[in-house]
Amino acid sequence: MDGVELQILWSNLIGIVSEQARALQRTAFSPIVREAGDLANGLFDEKARMVAQAVTGTPGHINSLAAAARNLLDDFGDEELKPGDVLITNDPWMSAGHFFDVTVLSPIFRNDRIIGYAGSTIHHSDIGGYGIGSGARDIHEEGLWIPTLKLYDQGEPNETLFKIIRRNVRTPDAVIGDLGAQVASGIIAADRLNALCDRYGLDDIASLSEEIITRSEEATRDVIRKLPGGTYHGKSVIDMPGGSEIVLQTAVTVDNEKGDIVIDFEGTSGPSSMGINVVPAYTHAYATFAVRSTLNPELPNNAGSLAPIRLKLPESSIVNAKYPSPCNARHVVGMHVPFPILKALAQVVPDQVVAEGSGAVWTIQIGGKDADGKPFTSSMFNYSGGMGARAGKPGISAVCYPTGVSAVPVEVLEASYPIVFKCKELEHGTGGTGKQPGGDGQRIGYKLRTGQPWLLNTIPSRLSAPPEGLLGGGDGAAGVFQINGENVVDTRKREMQPDDEVFMITPGGGGYGAA
Template sequence: MDGVELQILWSNMIGIVSEQARALQRIAFSPIVREAGDLANGLFDADARMVAQAVTGTPGHINSLAAAARNLLAHTDVTELKPGDVLITNDPWMSAGHFFDITVLSPIFRGDRLIGYAGSTIHHTDIGGYGIGSGARDIHEEGLWIPVTKLYEAGKPNETLFSIIKRNVRTPDALLGDLGAQVSSGMIASERLNALCDRYGLDDISELSDEIIKRSESAMREAISKLPHGTYHGASTFDVPGGQTITLKTAVTVDPNAGEITIDFEGSSGPSGSGINVVPAYTHAYATFAVRSTLNPDLPNNAGSLAPIKLKLPEECIVNAKYPSPVNARHVVGMYVPFPILKALSEVVPDRVVAEGSGAVWTIQIQGRDANGRPFTSSMFNYSGGMGARAEKPGLSAICYPTGVAAVPVEVLEASYPIAFTCKELERGSGGTGRQPGGDGQRIGYRMRTSHPWLLNTIPSRLKNPPEGLAGGGDGAPGRFEINGKPVLDTRKMEMQPDDEVFMVTPGGGGFGA
């Protein structure tokens, strides 16, 4: 395909999937989607290969969505799909790793011919069960499990499924509103892709997707081929709710002749009894993000560029969750997956990696009744710490690395829920020292504007084990979590009183260089 023609068509594809994501954010009910961008949108060809992703989204969602499309269609008779059909699931092992992330896949037809799919995954406000915390003892305590099924069939809603969802969640209006946003964004992608085909005289996108994926894979293999052959090791240790210490170990093998990288997690911590276990698709998502962002960050993120990165996961391992392990707080471990990989890659490309950062965002969910007795359940909202320093630049402060979600503004949260913030500011000097200092964490305090007891789910990490510096850089400061001025380690769902005040200080990032 001619290079100029390909660039024009590629720009159109990115425009389509980015418009799909913007529509989803505009229509969504929940602040976690609308404000924070905790979502993924992808455009797939007829073979369910991800061709393009939106510029908005998180690695955990986007790269899991790439696998989710294949998984959904493996449980679907594709020959029976019709215009107006919409597939849905929140199966943790098929999509993004916990029940809150619902994946919607909309077939795109050109006339009566299937030419592709529009997919989206977003974090929903509530899915019943325990909530976003790590306190459930198995997956069946964690909420509503939606198997692969049709949310819409030939344009008509599956009323039975909608009724089941309504009766199993605390905030059905918000969840159904966000589902509607996902369906609408898929319709927009379908219209725009057909318009692209009309504009350039295409019967389908098969030739275009073949060219994009082939070139992306070739460029990724070329980037790997420039690295020295060998196996490089990294490890990262951190603490999670309840004081449990987790270690992730990686052996990163570079094979420049094949243009492949294999990441082996042998030696990592075993499965957990709390809901911090990580399914393979989510582990793969953050592992590939670490390699892709280090070696060739400007390359399109699609089936081609992801193909040369392989994983080996031990059977009994916290990042290879098996049924019926609880997984609702899987991000608490999953967001640390890049760090041991980056440490291993620092032996090969020391100028392209970053030091350890605060890791997993500190997620908060509040439930209760407001001063008028009306029930509320917040969507998860996040607070981030400092990013690790880079070889030539300081780490960024209060940034959600590696997830990439934005912070929901205090004003939006206070307008949406009966919450009042008492402070929100940078924790100056919490980043590690070094030639390049780590980013600072932040301090946040809040209480609820209610006369009723309320429930708190929160998942802090790195209260004991600080982010390590790299190449002689100093460690960042560990975090703090307090209720009414007293430190708390066990943060499983807690009943709080109206006057209780929560205070948090997120960790600072590690420094780079002596």
């Protein structure tokens, strides 16, 4: 396939997944999807290999979705699929690592045979159980577990499954509405892919996907071959609510003959009793993102470019969660996975890495009854700290590497829920000093206007161990979490009184290089 033809067809594929993502985001019910873009969309070939992804979304979702398509089909069997079928699961070990992330996969038919799949994963507003926090004692306390099932069977909804979902969640209209948005985005992708085949006289996309995936893999290996071979080590420490510490340790081995990278997590902390354990797919998602965003970010993210990066995970570790470990708050550890990898890569390509940032977004979920006595539960909303500095640029303030989730605007939150914000502004001076300073965190204060007790689920991190500077840069400032002006460490789900106020300062990013 010549370069011009490939570029034209590739542009068409990117247009398809971009339209797929826009349709999902614009028709979603929940602010976390509609406003924050906590989603992923991907287009897969008939072998369930991810060919293209939409730009909107998070690495934790999109790179997990890359594995989820094959997992669903291995579990269900693609020979059983018919036109109009839609598969669904939220199994943490098959998809994105916790029950809130629901994956929907739609086969795309042409002339009565499957030519590809449209997939999406989004964070749903509620999935029953404990909520977004880390307090559940095992996974069965965390919510509704949906095995691989048909959400639609030849175009007909699985009414039994819909009834089960509705009865087990606190916000059924939002959950069912968001599922509808996922299904609709898959229909759009199928229509557009068939239109592409009509336009260019293709029976399928097998040759096109093979060309894209092969070129992407070889280009990634070429970049790795230019690196000095060897094993490089990195370590990152995260303090957790309750005063415990999590150690993430990596040995990054560069094989510049084969053109691959192996990341070994030996020495990483063992499983946690809190719901912060990370399943392998989510660990893989953020580990591969760290390498890809450092070495060759301009290359397409697909099955080919991900193939040269492999992981070794200790059997008993927090980044290799085993059933029935709780994992609803897996992002708290998972979003820190890139940092020990980046510290290792700093010994190889120091001008291409970033210093430690705040890591995980601070997630918040509120619930209770409004002034009229009507129950409500918010979807998760996030606040970022500062990003770590880069070799040639300061860290960005209130932007969290490695996730791509935006903050839901306070106006939208105040219109959707009985919450009122007292402040939301940058906290200047929280970024670490250095040749390039780290990004600043932000201060956020809020209370509820219901006049009734309410529930708070929130998971701050880096309250005592701040993000480290890199290559002589200063550390960022640690975060602050207070209720009614008093510092709070234990942040499991708690009952709040009507006039309670919450105040937070998210951590600043580490600086880069000595000033």
